[in-house]
Amino acid sequence: MKVLFDVTHPSLVHLFEAPMRALADRGHRIAVAAREKDVTTDLLDAAGVPYAVASRAGAGPLSRLAELAERELGLLRVARRFGPDVVVSQVDPAAVHAARLVGARSVVFDDSEPARLAASVTHPLADVVCTPAGFRRDVPNQRRYDGFHELAYLHPERFTPDADALREAGVDPEESYAVVRFVSWDAHHDVGREGFSAAGKRRLVDELDEHATVYVSCEGAPPDLDAEPLPVPPERVHDLLAFADVYAGDSQTMATEAAVLGTPAVRSNSFAGDGDMSNFAELEGEYGLLSSFADEDAAIDRAVEYAREPPRETMAQRRERLLEDKVDVAAFVVDVVEGAA
Known part of the structure; x- marks a missing residue:
C-alpha cells in the first residue's frame, strides 16, 4: 500500500x-x-x-x-x-x-x-x-x-542515549547540567495561555546556574539570559536530555520527553492545574515522573531542588514501572x- x-x-x-x-x-x-x-x-x-x-x-x-x-x-x-x-x-x-x-x-x-x-x-x-x-x-x-x-x-527498544555524541559536542555527561526550554505560545491552541514570564525565565536560569551548567532552547526568550545555547543539533537533543540532572521549562512536548526518559522534569504554564491534559496528570499523579505548576515560582523552587540533589535512582525506578505498563x-x-x- x-x-x-x-x-x-x-x-x-x-x-x-x-x-x-x-x-x-x-x-x-x-x-x-x-x-x-x-x-x-x-x-x-x-x-x-x-x-x-x-x-x-x-x-x-x-x-x-x-x-x-x-x-x-x-x-x-x-x-x-x-x-x-x-x-x-x-x-x-x-x-x-x-x-x-x-x-x-x-x-x-x-x-x-x-x-x-x-x-x-x-x-x-x-x-x-x-x-x-x-x-x-x-x-x-x-x-x-x-x-x-x-x-x-x-x-528503550527505539532509543539508547549516546554519551559519545555529547562528548563530541563538548558536553561531559558525567558533569551536572540542566536543560531549559521556553516556547513562543503562538499556536492556535495556545491562545490565552502563557508560560514563564521574562522575570521567571531569568530567575530560573540564574538559580539553576548556581548548581549546574544551564543549556537553553528558547523561542522569544529575553536576550539577557546568562546561559548556554543547546550544544547539540536538533536530532541529538534527546541524548542531551537523557543525561541531564533536570529539565525545566514551559514546553509541553519536552516535558513529556524528559519524563519518559526518567530525567527529573518540571513544567510550568497556564495549562497546569485543574483540568490539565491527561498525559501530564498521569505522568505526575500515577508515576511521579513530572512536576507541573501554574505558579512559576513554585516550579523554579522544584527545579533548583532537583539540580541540587538529582533523584536519579528514584526516577529510574519510576520509569521502569512506566515502561512495564505501556x-x-x-x-x-x-x-x-x-x-x-
Whole structure:
C-alpha cells in the first residue's frame, strides 16, 4: 500500500519516523508532506527522510489563516501526485480533507484535549482517531492505546542515549547540567495561555546556574539570559536530555520527553492545574515522573531542588514501572495504519 504522512511539527518527525521505516521494510511505499516550522525539515533531513513541503509557518493570526489555505492546496497536490491508500497525521484538517478527496483512509493521532477547534473539524472526517488510554474525551471512531506519543521514539527498544555524541559536542555527561526550554505560545491552541514570564525565565536560569551548567532552547526568550545555547543539533537533543540532572521549562512536548526518559522534569504554564491534559496528570499523579505548576515560582523552587540533589535512582525506578505498563507505540502506529487500509 501507499502511506502519506503529514508532518506539521518537529515532534511528529520523531513520532512517525520508526513507523515509516517499519512500513517501508514491510514493502509499503511511504511519502511525507512537511510543514516548514521550527526545525521540522531539519530533522527530516538529518533522518534522511525525503519530503515535499506543503506549507510554511508564519507568525500571527492572519498568517495562520493564509497558511491554512496554502496547506489545504499543498497537501492535496502531494496526495494527488502520490495516490495514497492511507493518510496519517496529527490533528490537521487539511490531512483528512486531502484523504477524502483522493479516496484514501485517514488515521489521526491526538493527545491534546485543549486543541478543540482543530479537533472539531478533523475528528468527524477521520476513519480512525487514536488517543492515549486516559484521554478525557470520547471522539468519533476512537481507538485508545496505553502509551504516549513520546514512547514511539524514546522507548528503550527505539532509543539508547549516546554519551559519545555529547562528548563530541563538548558536553561531559558525567558533569551536572540542566536543560531549559521556553516556547513562543503562538499556536492556535495556545491562545490565552502563557508560560514563564521574562522575570521567571531569568530567575530560573540564574538559580539553576548556581548548581549546574544551564543549556537553553528558547523561542522569544529575553536576550539577557546568562546561559548556554543547546550544544547539540536538533536530532541529538534527546541524548542531551537523557543525561541531564533536570529539565525545566514551559514546553509541553519536552516535558513529556524528559519524563519518559526518567530525567527529573518540571513544567510550568497556564495549562497546569485543574483540568490539565491527561498525559501530564498521569505522568505526575500515577508515576511521579513530572512536576507541573501554574505558579512559576513554585516550579523554579522544584527545579533548583532537583539540580541540587538529582533523584536519579528514584526516577529510574519510576520509569521502569512506566515502561512495564505501556505499549510499544511505534508498533501500534504500524498496526493501525495497516488495519486502516
